[in-house]
Amino acid sequence: xxxxxxxxxxxxxxxxxxxxxxxxxxGLIPSAVGLVTALRGGSMLGTAAVLLVKLIAPxxxxxxxxxxxxxxxxxxxxxxWFLRPVPRSRVVLGAxxxxxxxxAVGLFLSGAVFxxxxxxxxxxxxxxxxxxPLALAFEGAALTAMVLGLATLFPKWPVAASAGLLTLTxxxxxxMLGQAHLLSVSWHISHxxxxxxxxxxxxxxTVPQVSAPVSVIAVLLFAALPVAAAxxxxxxxxxx
Amino acid sequence: MNAPTIELxxxxxxxxxxLGLRDVSIALGPGVTGLxxxxxxxxxxxxxxxxxxxxxxxxxxxxxxxxxPSLEMYRQLGCAPEIEVFFEELTARExxxxxxxxxxxxxxxxxxxxxxxxxxxxxxHALDRPIATYSKGMRQRTKLAQALLHDPPVVLLDExxxxxxxxxxxxxxxxxxxxxxxxxxxxxxxxxxxxVESMTHAIVVLYQGQLLAQGDLYAIxxxxxxxxxxxxxxxxxxRVLAQALSRELSVSSLRFQxxxxxxxxxxxxxxxxxxxxxxxxxxxxxxxxxxxxxxxxGAVFKYLTEDPRKVRAxxxxxxx
Numbered sequence: 001x002x003x004x005x006x007x008x009x010x011x012x013x014x015x016x017x018x019x020x021x022x023x024x025x026x027g028l029i030p031s032a033v034g035l036v037t038a039l040r041g042g043s044m045l046g047t048a049a050v051l052l053v054k055l056i057a058p059x060x061x062x063x064x065x066x067x068x069x070x071x072x073x074x075x076x077x078x079x080x081w082f083l084r085p086v087p088r089s090r091v092v093l094g095a096x097x098x099x100x101x102x103x104a105v106g107l108f109l110s111g112a113v114f115x116x117x118x119x120x121x122x123x124x125x126x127x128x129x130x131x132x133p134l135a136l137a138f139e140g141a142a143l144t145a146m147v148l149g150l151a152t153l154f155p156k157w158p159v160a161a162s163a164g165l166l167t168l169t170x171x172x173x174x175x176m177l178g179q180a181h182l183l184s185v186s187w188h189i190s191h192x193x194x195x196x197x198x199x200x201x202x203x204x205x206t207v208p209q210v211s212a213p214v215s216v217i218a219v220l221l222f223a224a225l226p227v228a229a230a231x232x233x234x235x236x237x238x239x240x
Numbered sequence: 241m242n243a244p245t246i247e248l249x250x251x252x253x254x255x256x257x258x259l260g261l262r263d264v265s266i267a268l269g270p271g272v273t274g275l276x277x278x279x280x281x282x283x284x285x286x287x288x289x290x291x292x293x294x295x296x297x298x299x300x301x302x303x304x305x306x307x308x309p310s311l312e313m314y315r316q317l318g319c320a321p322e323i324e325v326f327f328e329e330l331t332a333r334e335x336x337x338x339x340x341x342x343x344x345x346x347x348x349x350x351x352x353x354x355x356x357x358x359x360x361x362x363x364x365h366a367l368d369r370p371i372a373t374y375s376k377g378m379r380q381r382t383k384l385a386q387a388l389l390h391d392p393p394v395v396l397l398d399e400x401x402x403x404x405x406x407x408x409x410x411x412x413x414x415x416x417x418x419x420x421x422x423x424x425x426x427x428x429x430x431x432x433x434x435x436v437e438s439m440t441h442a443i444v445v446l447y448q449g450q451l452l453a454q455g456d457l458y459a460i461x462x463x464x465x466x467x468x469x470x471x472x473x474x475x476x477x478x479r480v481l482a483q484a485l486s487r488e489l490s491v492s493s494l495r496f497q498x499x500x501x502x503x504x505x506x507x508x509x510x511x512x513x514x515x516x517x518x519x520x521x522x523x524x525x526x527x528x529x530x531x532x533x534x535x536x537x538g539a540v541f542k543y544l545t546e547d548p549r550k551v552r553a554x555x556x557x558x559x560x
Contacts, residue, residue, distance in 0.1 A: 016329040075325040084342035085314040239293040
């Protein structure tokens with residue numbers, strides 16, 4: 001109940017910020033790029049899909065989550081929650097639920113538009129109308145968890161910390177040697193969406209494939225760890 | 241005697257090398273208590289140790305017999321912290337209702353209760369306006385409303401008068417006195433002596449992290465009045481005025497600062513304030529300003545710190 005209250009408040013606040021609409025609008029850029037590509041006879045699952053999965057999704061999470069979460073601790077507005085008879089962990093979980101739904105819905109809609117154009121152009125199977133938006137929503141929730149965790153742990157530099165981590169996991173690691181790409185949320189999401197980004201991205205060597213359940217578990221783990229770290233941190237934190 | 245509502249036992253708090261509170265032991269009961277001290281005295285640290293925002297480096301804090309912090313104590317505690325920022329995008333009603341839900345009320349009950357407390361603090365006219373559009377005074381009132389929402393027996397108010405206009409101050413004062421009269425324990429921090437004096441006579445004085453005095457405000461005032469007060473007079477003929485003052489009034493000392501400033505020390509500041517303009521007029525002296533550097537809490541604390549142990553003992557002696 002209390003977590004749902006926090007989630008509701010965070011969603012309401014975010015929806016009333018004009019910047020949220022801007023972030024959602026930016027989420028449509030890959031669809032526009034894909035539309036142009038499709039009109040020229042190309043496949044949307046190239047540049048446009050990569051743009052959506054590897055750039056827009058992380059950007060959405062950072063833009064919608066990092067600053068408000070960090071600011072809550074820096075300006076001490078979290079006190080209004082923490083001075084109530086509710087465990088702090090529920091406040092963190094509530095915030096995660098709120099922001100995750102916000103980012104996930106935005107990416108779901110972007111993915112739906114993208115999948116619709118893709119299917120209409122005759123390149124995508126009907127099933128992609130469901131898999132692409134759902135995978136993107138899943139990615140949004142996982143990236144939200146990472147950003148929320150980082151912003152809670154480093155509230156003074158929430159954007160820098162989360163952008164730094166996501167650059168590492170989503171841009172640098174996937175092109176490194178060995179199995180490093182397995183630490184990338186977007187790589188797993190691409191995999192779930194049926195995009196073969198691995199062989200294009202690896203600088204050297206071949207990229208081993210994993211099964212879909214493994215990808216789902218990996219993404220869930222990436223989401224759970226930062227939230228758990230944030231919960232442990234706030235339970236023990238003094239608010240000066 | 242009833243068990244204390246708020247109890248600090250040998251509480252010390254350090255911020256690294258910096259001392260926030262030093263060995264503070266105190267017990268507070270129902271009614272309004274003013275927590276007084278100049279900026280940096282440790283008032284906020286004191287309050288934060290009670291709310292559980294900070295953990296004492298040493299000692300123990302208890303609220304209604306429960307060790308701080310505990311989830312249960314937050315049902316009994318209403319707190320208006322000294323932060324200016326809110327959930328700016330929400331309206332006062334949404335803000336207070338959400339916090340009511342967090343205090344265990346159903347959404348319906350929280351809604352009904354929010355309407356009542358927001359009305360009580362004079363926010364009925366702006367219930368559904370975004371907080372971002374509120375003045376400082378409206379923010380203070382909204383903060384008070386969220387603190388009272390769940391009807392707590394203990395209320396902590398950190399500098400509640402900040403930013404209020406005279407009408408708002410009067411309303412806030414009345415509200416605080418009403419809370420005390422209802423039998424709640426209300427602890428109000430301030431660095432302005434007159435402000436606290438107008439709401440209660442029970443005070444706790446902190447200075448440099450130490451508990452300097454606890455007791456009746458009049459007793460503290462009496463001690464202050466035993467020290468000479470300083471008056472600084474700016475005029476065109478300070479020596480002429482000094483002669484007249486020394487003839488007419490009981491002054492402890494007279495000092496000149498340059499050619500235009502006279503500093504007077506007296507045990508009768510009120511008589512001096514009244515006499516100076518008349519003497520200046522009679523002697524043909526043009527007054528530029530008349531002020532007392534002692535009319536600030538810093539100076540008061542300077543007096544009090546001359547012998548803190550004596551002050552503590554005398555202050556606990558009760559009302560004059």
